[in-house]
Each structure stands twice: as structure tokens, then as C-alpha cells.
Amino acid sequence: MVSNDFSSDAQTKMSTKIVVAGGFGAGKTTLVGAVSEIPPVTTEAVMTEASLPHDDTSVTPTKVTTTVAMDFGRITVDQQLVMYMFGTPGQSRFWFMWDDLIRGAVGAVVVVDCRRLADSFDAVDYFETNRRIPYIVALNRFDGRLEYTSEQVREALEVGATVPIIDFDARDRTSGGTVLKTLLRYSLQAGAEAEPVG
Amino acid sequence: MSYRRRRSSTRIRSFTFTGGRTRSRHPLMVQTLVSTADPGHDPPENLMPESQDIYLLCRETRSVAEVSAELKIPLGVTQVLLSDLAELGLVYIHPTITGNSPSENQVLERALRGLERLFQ
Numbered sequence: 519m520v521s522n523d524f525s526s527d528a529q530t531k532m533s534t535k536i537v538v539a540g541g542f543g544a545g546k547t548t549l550v551g552a553v554s555e556i557p558p559v560t561t562e563a564v565m566t567e568a569s570l571p572h573d574d575t576s577v578t579p580t581k582v583t584t585t586v587a588m589d590f591g592r593i594t595v596d597q598q599l600v601m602y603m604f605g606t607p608g609q610s611r612f613w614f615m616w617d618d619l620i621r622g623a624v625g626a627v628v629v630v631d632c633r634r635l636a637d638s639f640d641a642v643d644y645f646e647t648n649r650r651i652p653y654i655v656a657l658n659r660f661d662g663r664l665e666y667t668s669e670q671v672r673e674a675l676e677v678g679a680t681v682p683i684i685d686f687d688a689r690d691r692t693s694g695g696t697v698l699k700t701l702l703r704y705s706l707q708a709g710a711e712a713e714p715v716g
Numbered sequence: 717m718s719y720r721r722r723r724s725s726t727r728i729r730s731f732t733f734t735g736g737r738t739r740s741r742h743p744l745m746v747q748t749l750v751s752t753a754d755p756g757h758d759p760p761e762n763l764m765p766e767s768q769d770i771y772l773l774c775r776e777t778r779s780v781a782e783v784s785a786e787l788k789i790p791l792g793v794t795q796v797l798l799s800d801l802a803e804l805g806l807v808y809i810h811p812t813i814t815g816n817s818p819s820e821n822q823v824l825e826r827a828l829r830g831l832e833r834l835f836q
Binding site for chain 1: 745746747748749751777779781782784785790791792793810811812813814815816821823824825826827828830831832834835836
């Protein structure tokens with residue numbers, strides 16, 4: 519007998535999280551701002567990072583304290599459920615904290631600026647390698663047309679065959695909403711395939 | 717929601733008032749919602765000022781990240797202080813949906829329906 523903790527108490531609210539990743543300037547915060555019911559908020563995490571020694575003579579790694587800013591937005595889905603969207607810090611030197619941010623996420627969106635495909639490679643590589651949460655790729659078309667087809671992008675960035683790739687306009691609320699819906703559908707589908715029936 | 721509330725910077729002392737602990741005992745993720753267990757009561761006077769602020773702020777349910785942003789306390793410190801408040805039974809930690817179980821999938825389906833309603 520499994521009790522349902524989620525609907526027993528009207529006072530109980532619950533929340534969920536989507537991670538928005540991508541290269542610097544690809545449109546992560548723009549997407550968060552377009553779909554969020556509040557202006558994107560910045561919170562800071564003070565991270566103690568063990569910096570890698572540059573030579574083998576140092577036995578103990580030195581510790582570096584870094585303040586990392588993260589933008590997030592919010593969508594109140596219904597009276598009980600709130601969805602948060604967290605933008606990952608874009609700079610690659612903050613990748614050590616991605617694991618913490620990704621933990622417990624329903625899925626991730628990698629926002630890609632087609633004019634600078636290479637900037638997105640690290641983010642795609644992260645999700646392809648870890649396979650911990652479902653992710654989709656969203657090509658930000660900004661003003662103009664896309665220079666590449668989604669299949670060209672899939673090949674160039676080595677995106678897995680089943681990962682959805684869609685194009686969108688990060689500034690447009692409806693377009694951003696479509697990205698979130700696509701991710702959620704894919705997460706539900708991925709979850710259903712991963713779990714044995716029963 | 718207002719983010720105008722400001723405090724003098726607590727950043728330098730942050731890790732002092734968590735007693736050196738940087739890990740919270742409760743599963744507090746950035747998106748986890750928290751609320752004051754008994755919002756009708758004033759915070760206990762023996763709480764640290766930062767914890768009193770959190771207690772008062774959480775009379776309305778909000779996420780760990782929002783508490784951190786509104787009170788300008790770094791995330792890690794916010795998590796530890798909230799964890800202590802939860803330990804004392806002063807703050808309630810709401811369920812966080814990660815989609816890793818069938819019952820949670822029902823919630824995600826609800827989320828999808830909600831998004832379909834909001835973004836037509």
C-alpha cells in the first residue's frame with residue numbers, strides 16, 4: 519500500500535525543477551525570463567573549489583572560494599505545484615557545481631546559439647556523458663533563420679539519436695512554453711521507458 | 717512578490733554562524749519549498765537574527781533559492797539554517813518532485829497539463 523503524500527494535505531505544496539544550460543550568451547536567461555511569472559532572480563552560492571594543481575609537486579590541492587550567481591524563474595502550475603527554472607552558470611570553470619544543480623531536476627534544456635555551435639558542445643557533452651536526467655536541445659533562432667537543420671546540429675554536437683531538437687525564439691513566451699512542454703513530455707516518456715511496469 | 721527587503725551584508729560571517737557546517741541534514745534542494753510550521757507565532761527569541769528573518773519570510777511558502785535571494789544569504793548557508801529550523805520543528809519542508817517514481821510521474825503529468833493550459 520503506497521500512500522499518496524502529494525494530495526492528502528491541502529496546505530502541502532510541492533515543487534519541481536528544470537535546468538536551463540547552454541553556452542554563454544546563448545539565451546538561457548532570456549528563456550527563463552520569457553516563461554517566468556517573476557523577473558529572473560539571482561541567487562548566489564559560495565563554493566569552495568579544490569583547484570587542480572598545475573604541477574605535480576603540490577600534494578594538497580589549494581582551495582578557492584568562488585561566488586557563483588544563478589538566475590532562476592518560477593511558474594505556478596496550479597495551486598499545489600510550482601516549477602522552477604534554473605540557469606546554469608555559463609562559464610566552464612563553474613562546472614563543478616553542475617552536479618548539485620542538476621540533482622533532482624526533472625530534465626534539462628540545452629539552449630544553442632546556432633551562430634556559435636561550439637559554445638554548446640560542453641553542455642551537450644555533459645548531459646550525454648552523465649545520462650542522469652533527460653535533456654532536450656533548443657535552437658535559439660533569435661531574429662533570423664537557422665543556418666543549420668536540426669539533424670546537422672545533432673551530428674555536429676553529437677546529440678543522442680532520441681534526444682528531441684527543436685527550434686524556438688527565447689524572447690517569445692509561447693515559444694519558450696513549447697520548449698518546456700517538449701521537455702516535460704520527453705521526461706515522462708523517458709521515465710516510462712526506464713521503469714519496469716508494475 | 718517583493719525582493720526589496722534588504723539586510724546588511726552577512727556574507728563574511730556566513731560560515732561562522734552555521735558552526736562550520738556546510739551540509740544540511742535535510743534534503744533541501746534549491747527548488748524545495750519551505751514554510752513556517754506555525755505562522756501565527758513569533759519566532760523564538762533565542763534564534764539567530766538570520767534564522768528569525770527566515771522564519772518570518774517563510775510565513776508565506778517559498779523555495780530555498782527564493783529565501784536565499786530575498787535575504788541575500790548565500791545558498792549553502794540558507795540550506796544549513798533552514799535545515800536547523802526544520803530540525804527544531806519550526807519550518808516545514810515540502811515534497812520535491814524529481815520524477816523518479818510512478819506516483820511522482822502523476823505529478824509531472826499534472827505539470828504538463830498545467831503548462832499546456834498556461835502556454836497555449
